[in-house]
Amino acid sequence: MLCLAGGVLTGLVRAGTNLPEQLSFNAAIHSILVISGFFGTVIGLERAVATQRLWPYLAPLFSGLAGLALLLALDLTVVSLLFTLGSLCFVLASIHVYKKHPATHAMVLLLAAALWLIGNSLWLLQGTFWTSIPYGLSFLVLTIAGERLELTRFLPPKPFSKIFFIAIVFLIIVGTILSGFNGFIHNTWLGIGYAALAIWLLRFDIARRTIRQSGVTRFVAVCLLSGYAWLLVGGLLLTDLITLGVFQRDAGIHSIALGFIFTMVIGHAPIIFPAVMRVPIPFSIIFYIPLLLIESGVSLRLCAAFLSSTTLREAGAVVNAVAILAFILCLLWQVRLGVRSIKNPHD
Template identity: 40%
Template structure:
């Protein structure tokens, strides 16, 4: 096994043991923390992504307790940041963002106090699911929705939180409630999200819609698999990766072309290559969760393709930024004169 001295040990093995905390808190928590810090424009807000980033490095180094403390500190600061957001703009989506931050904090506290069990995982996933739901609620707030649509969303997310809480005491009952909530949330998003209309558009709008609708399909799969796993079926891997990769990474691919330029102050040249990593992602999940459900060799192939899809997406984003610069640097004077 490889050993990196500055991480203090066998980082690959440590990463495998703590990959849930690493991906959800160390990576996604840091990315979302940066996005929120840029939005609120307060120096103290940067403590959240700094703490979560260092927490992830501690987990890689095998310093589980130190990592858990840092992730908890990150979540506490992140809750404070979202209190500021709600104070500035009291709306349904900002309140939901605050609820998602509290879910992160709850999961991190459980990880700190009960590192030996998995009770933190439903809360961490709830953090990401609620964050995405809040962003979609904000995006579609101008749409005419049927009466009760927003109330039903809050009820579903409340059931999701209740399932996460119950899972700490009864994995079966809590898991069933959690899984059914995910499945019903997928139906809600499929019916009420604006993506079902923008998929008929062109360019980036269509790409985003394809990412979102594909993600909602995997969310439904995750909900059913989570329910099945709670009932004793061998579907835990399917539940975790349909949710973590199929839903959350699809959402990341769909939102990144809009969020990344806002954070990094760059521009992207959209093109058909954006669909390549998305297609590889869905293919990898079909291999991993379909053929690989009862075949470890195929499951390993699917896992490798999961990583390839994410690496391809990163490469496409970098290439899109470079291409935009190359095309517009020479064309800028013309545009300025017109």
Template identity: 40%
Template sequence: MSATSVRPRERETAWRRDLPPPLRLPLLALGFASLLLGVWAGLVRLGWAFPLPRAELLLLHGPLMASGFFGTVIGLERAVAAGRRPAYLGPTATALGAVLLVAGAPAPAGIGALALGSGVLALTTADVWRRQRTLFNATLLAGALCWLTGNVLWLAGAAVAGVVPWWAAFLVLTIAGERLELSRLLPPAPAAQRLFGAGLLLFLALLVLGAWFPEAAARLQALVLLALTAWLVRYDIARRTVRQAGLTRFIAVALLSAYGWLAVSALLGLLPPGLAGGSLRDAVLHTLFLGFVFSMVFGHAPVILPAVTRFAVDYHPVFYLHLLLLHASLALRVAADLGGWTGTARLAGLLNGLALLLFMANTIAGVRRGRRLA
């Protein structure tokens, strides 16, 4: 049958059909390329004399990590869950935006593509919330809107430092929403859900107030974040599954340790801003982005990767190595930040990067074992 003989209804159905797994792989690869380039730029910022194609890449450490990697991977995961091709416009746009920024295209082109991708994610999540108005979908929608807001502010000329809180809120709320969704197996009482909802609204209100009262809002937001962390730990099923064995226990250990780092980030955010000079900000951001977010990535990867690629990941206890290296190197980095030990912080940053590389290597090895066992 020729393309012209396909009726409009059939063409519409084909367009709304899910994207085959092989066509998702380039998006996943571009997301991980953003991760590698972001880590490389971060190490150069720490003082390692690694070559960079362009000096401007130093300024892209945060954007490549937050939007190029996390934005693309989360957008891809959400598109797979939606099962409709239009949703894949989101991760496609963010992957393209990262490529444009790295290639040296005019900044509005790259940032605009990132904003477009985050807008698609927000629309996709809003459609899910419209059809199922639950607390976890509202939390996921709030996270997507935070990412969109941050990218739009950046496109409008805001400094990256002023946009980072919006990107951080995107990741925190996305993870919180996903964990809330799993809590349906053991749903919290209605009063507990209302408490979480109130904390979420307060968290968002303080994020907005940060534009006018940055220091006061950040301190109050750290308190709210600490309370939300305690709530998530209290109701997360990981507290029960950690008693099991194998992959289930590994995932639970990764998730519970992630909550530990989120609490540390919130506590560091309560310290006086002048403590340890500018290094306190480094400790706050990396305990959140590396400690909390990447511990969650490590825990979820053996489950999410097969859903996205259809490649099974065979679990092996060696997975604990990249998790332990991340924790140990991050603890060293926090100590160096607070102590003002520049050389130690540089070494800790390198070890952070090696933990991410080890995670990728162990995951690839798990995929290979899974293919042999299939």
């Protein structure tokens, strides 16, 4: 949560928002705080819970300590070493999961973990974290893709769909490597891979059916389908095939990081967080509030790219920050209700 708060504040600074000096962290560490410090730790916790072993908790421990060290402005070599150790433990945990359940989706999760390890290792060896960013972004995208692939087994098999999926995964891996070589500047193949994955998910994901249901099931489906749409937009914006204003890259990255990845967090929070936190989190329509705010903030960033508007870019960043705060407040409120329901089951 500290990494998430730091990521929000550094994101506001990068967008040009004037913050009090005490809250103005180094804006350059924004991506690392969000990708590895927050998401790496959260996903590491989720994977550790799934293994039902103690040692996989070393992954979120190391990544959490690395995020804290980054916030405290400690030596970046120490930070990169801790992130590398965390991602190494995460890869080992993913191997453990794959050995227990050898399947395509588990292999994709393992490949995603390997990308995170490679990115952190390159940062440790080369001394610059910019190379690690496309690896971290693809780690998150492929982790979500692998988990969604697992659920397609409940649908009637589609001819060649899994072959297309595997081809897209390898296109993303190749695009990630090329992007890393280019310092995350020229990302055409990576963007094409993300866009192709979005199209695959929109076509084959079970959310196309579950959106017809109600309650939390429909909410998750709404988050998924809107997230896939933003992944498509973000992938196209990362390529050199489209030319917009000076904020095109910013809009592309945040379409993926917020419109796709964080929307997945909002959508799965009522399901995954209870398993990790060991407390019930009853679903409520209030979860639609942060979802709508995220959509609005990313839309403003997209408009900023079209119009080259610094004002719209800053407004989008502020709305996204409010969305994340609203999500945390909604989550804490529902946790409170869940705990109360345990203590007073007849209320």
